[in-house]
């Protein structure tokens with residue numbers, strides 16, 4: 779994890795962030811139209827666009843990233859938009875120990891899981907499950923393998939395997955662009971089973 783965190787720090791410092799500023803995911807917009815507002819967490823929130831979008835639609839939002847620079851930018855953007863978001867520096871693989879809260883009704887991930895190592899993916903699933911409310915929705919947007927710049931991506935079969943316990947897949951399919959390169963991207967929408 780330390781290497782990837784250092785890499786993200788460097789990428790933000792030099793301004794090489796091709797993901798930044800992509801449109802709000804179509805599936806997230808659809809979900810926001812369907813669900814009553816509640817508590818949401820945005821995992822690997824970057825400069826906060828999805829968090830701010832949710833806050834503007836009535837959600838109480840925590841945005842989490844482990845790099846300071848995008849969090850600072852996210853706070854500035856939220857202030858400019860007059861949106862109330864709690865941006866917190868935390869590692870998504872340790873969520874339940876990072877004081878980010880729990881009982882989230884909606885968990886959103888735009889491009890975070892897809893770059894984690896195998897070991898971190900195990901921790902991620904455990905931690906996301908720990909902070910989810912009963913019947914929470916989890917919307918993950920992720921590159922398929924083979925994208926550019928060495929992002930690992932994730933196969934649908936791997937998603938099925940990793941979320942087979944405690945989560946029900948409601949729908950999945952192609953999502954619009956998550957980066958400037960229009961790398962093929964899927965969404966996965968899960969519902970937390972009542973533990």
Ligand SMILES: C[S@@+](CC[C@H](N)C(=O)[O-])C[C@H]1O[C@@H](n2cnc3c(N)ncnc32)[C@H](O)[C@@H]1O
Pocket residue numbers: 779786797798799800821822823824825826827842843844845848868869870871887888889890
């Ligand atoms: C591809 S960017 C996407 C940012 C934002 N979600 C968006 O759509 O613009 C991935 C983000 O996840 C963050 N990240 C990656 N691994 C993380 C981890 N283990 N804990 C917290 N944040 C992480 C990175 O710092 C980066 O901001």
